[in-house]
Amino acid sequence: MNKALTAPTELRVLLQLVTSRDTDIAISMLARSGIVAEACEDAAALAKEMAEGTGAVVIAEEVLDDQGYGRVLQALRSQPPWSDLPVIVAARSGAEALESSEAIEQLGNVTVLERPMRVSSLASSVQSALKARKRQYQLRSTLEGLREADQRKTEFLATMAHELRNPLAPLRTALNIVSTQQPTPEKRKALHAMMDRQVTHMVHLIDDLMEVSRVTHGKIALRTGVIALGDVVRDAVEVTRPLITAAHQNLLLELPPVACHVLGDEVRLAQVFSNLLNNASKFTPSKGNIRVSMNWDEETVRVQVIDSGIGIPDDMLETVFGMFVQITGTQRAVHAGLGIGLTLVRSLVELHGGRVYASSAGTNEGTTMTVELPRVVAPESENTDASDGAEWNTAARQKVLVVDDNRDAADSLAQLLELLGANASVAYGGEEALNVMMSSHPTVAFVDIGMPGMNGYEVASKIRATDTLAGTVLIALTGWGQATDRERILNSGFDHHLIKPADIQTLTQLLNSFA
Template identity: 40%
Template sequence: MTGAMTKVREGGSVRRKLILMAVSTTLAALVAASCAMLLVDLRAFQRYWTDDLMTQADIMARVTAPALAFNDEETARQNLAVLRVRPQILAAAIYTSNGTRFAGYLAPGATGSATRLPLRPQASGYRIEGSEIVVFRNIVENGDMVGTVYLRARYGLFDRLLSYGAILGAVMLGALAIAWLVASRLQEALTRPLEAVTSVARQVMQRRDYGLRVPGKESGEIGVLVDAFNEMLAEIGRRSDALQQANASLEVEMQVRQRAEGALIVADRRKDEFLATLAHELRNPLAPIRTGLDILRLRSGDAQATQRATDIMERQLRQMVRLVDDLLDVSRINTGKFTIKSGRVELKAVVNDALEVVRPYVDLHGHELQIDLPDRPVFLNGDATRLAQILSNLLNNAAKYTNRGGRVSLKATVEDRTLVVVVADTGIGIAPDMLNTVFEMFVQVDSTLERSTAGLGVGLSLARKLVELHGGTIEAHSAGLGHGSQFVVRLPIVVDPELPAKPTPAAFIGGETYRILLADDNVDFVNSIGALLTAMGHSVVITHNGPDALAAAKRFCPDYAFLDIGLPQMSGYDLARGIRGLSCGAMTVMIAVTGWGQEKDRQLAFEAGFDHHMVKPVRFEQIEEILGNRSLIKKLRT
């Protein structure tokens, strides 16, 4: 124990001596070095100031020489005013070669002797006057002295001594250099990882970047702290990513819901407008039909009034059928059950069919109708009926939205194997924001109450769908409200087609007569059709239920049978099968006459044995056309 204590005391004594020797040596060296450096610095300081002022004087001499030569005092004063950027220079002056002061300068805040400029210059050189230094410098131009520059500036010797005294005091404290070195090493080992943690934490707070990590691998407690901090950042990053993904999903879902809600609102509004318009459009033709019926009832003996009422009723009925057919066609297209019967079709025939439909409507509104078609025949590959429906819908739409007495035109041209049809009008036009939505279902360009023929907003939508089914496109153009509109249809044409055989019109059918069976529970309809067929010379049997119709077919052996599907006691499907089972039923042409017009209804009719499917209301021209095609039906059967 005593030996150990002795070693400790001896170690402590040596330690104190080493510390004292190091401090004494360092202190002596610092004092000697400080004195030497102070002397050297004072001489360098004096040399620096004198050289600087002499250089400044030379510069002023060079820039002021032209002003002296041209006796330009203002330029000389401006040159001296540049010395304002040197706050150490208190005063300056320019003297001419004869010793007269030419220009002077006093620094702002100059006091004492600096405010008194010498009346005459002195010999070139410098001198120190207390805390100021004075410089005179001759101005030489082309070897001749043209003047003298005078400068007076502060000579901060005392300030320099104070600054060096402060430095010396600081250097004296360097005796603690060993402690500082030890402290710096400890600081490097301990505080460097902590500073790295602080820096990363600051960046994470500023940038919200949880992918940052404290670099390096430390040991001991500091290493545990760094690892824990990095792991904490990783966990926060994972939770932040999960939260951001959840927020993004919520934002997307919110946007989808908002769009869906907006679409539902628009759809609901259009539905309401459509229902209101549908009721209006259906009531419009019903009113003249009812009036026509009153005319027929009250003035049945007046042939002219009867014919006029019949024409009105027929025209209004066609309008109602057109509305219903458009709705059914759109429904079939949307459900994928709509098909077109493609074949070679001549453009003029399509246009004529369309004009036959819309010309009465155009004439009714007093419009001027202009048609411009190519001189040579143009053939398309498509469904003639549907192609005519496209043009009739566009022409009908143009006439509908054109004020009375306007102009409606149809122009067709061929551009590089493409038929371009432009239907234009001088009507109300289309607003720019409606051009992209005018082809959507139930959208109407003008839904105001003042326009009595607003339509259902179905025609253009159906036209676009039919055009697309034929491999074409349709576009709407308008210069704005009140400037009319144009609809441009582009369809592919058939190059060098085989000329199709023209069908024989019903009006030119021969006078052959047939045995015809009519079965329908609508007494007025079936009796009126029977009367017309009887007037044409045909043998007609009329029944109003299924069993009577089947019994009549056994007895009558009809060439044609027009059968309603919804018959009492036996459906039209069962009746058709029963007739087909008769000995003479194989040669009977059976036509289903029904109000059901979906594709599945047509398929059921054909499966039951029907040859044709007609949708009520039936025009008599349709019956005439079927009667004229009996030979074709027989050929197809064989």
């Protein structure tokens, strides 16, 4: 094959005309329009080059003899499913008859130009063909992206099943122990601590799923203010310190004594650094090192979480922040998680106008995660007084009703509320709840939303329409936690929205507010 010019393989135009002179003239004509074309000696060479990639094919009618036609047709049929390769046939007089022939129709995406061809007609036809071909390449990229996303989703579902089974196994074991023997007080205490850890782990997994969904769909609003970033980092360190200590790792915190401020959501930024520290601990061996440092210039604050762990391959430094991305390798597979933690980190950092990136010298060489945020001028004064109200006020033994069609969920929550000092009762459906409320007039009602028959929304509507129950505090307790779910719940007559399972601190603080 004689290549007059070079071009990207996927956008080159392949030519096979009657004579080499015709081919040279066509190549020259197309070059004047900025189109790169390559000549093919025969049908066999044309078919071979088509298999390697092309933007369009220009062939003479004479090429489509019995042997040449078969080779071109086979090359077209061997194209991938997304491909509809444009073919331009330079025909002799009587192009109309050729255009309607069955042989031409089988070639697919064909344009017939009658010879002698005008320069403008040939250039225009080829440009249109290349434009259509580029759209096909875009479709190919989209399909490849969808296939990759589908593969990641499949892997994610398998990982999620694995991650949820992990805490379920010790929970079932503990239940079997309790049901078959009477554990000693020490053993019962150890079993309780273990079960609490596993339930907390499951809650964190579900929370991460819900959180990343909210953030990536833009359904989260930051509560921003001017904050000292060092304080946020210290808080995140204290949250993750027990994990790092339990893993027998060394933690070094290097924060300048002078405060540096950013405009941000304190809770969300603490979440960012907690996730990064959890990741660092997860992939760093026992007795390994984790270091947190902060520095800044006039415009940017940088926080780095540096570990001596198993590192990240160079080709994964960018993709590691993608949704459901898992880094292969035995050690990482053991602690793989759901592959959404770093996606959440990146989304939250970008919502703050910053960026996060990873660097690593390679496998077993550790990882550095760098968060950069815009710096702002410090305020003149700050008021950070706060009170968590974590102690239950037992002075007022309030009547509390738990409404849930799941009997185990209702009974266990009622028992917990009793331990917290409430006078708790249960109802296992909407109709029963209304009857209990009319007779006992509870101060607070925890109501499940997704009940059969009369659901939680209907219960709330009927309570709000009853004068004698109008003062009841209604708390929705549900597994639905999107912003739209919360908005609908609060607009339906509920005073508060809690996501299952509610922890004891949240229940304590909430009940204290009604005492």
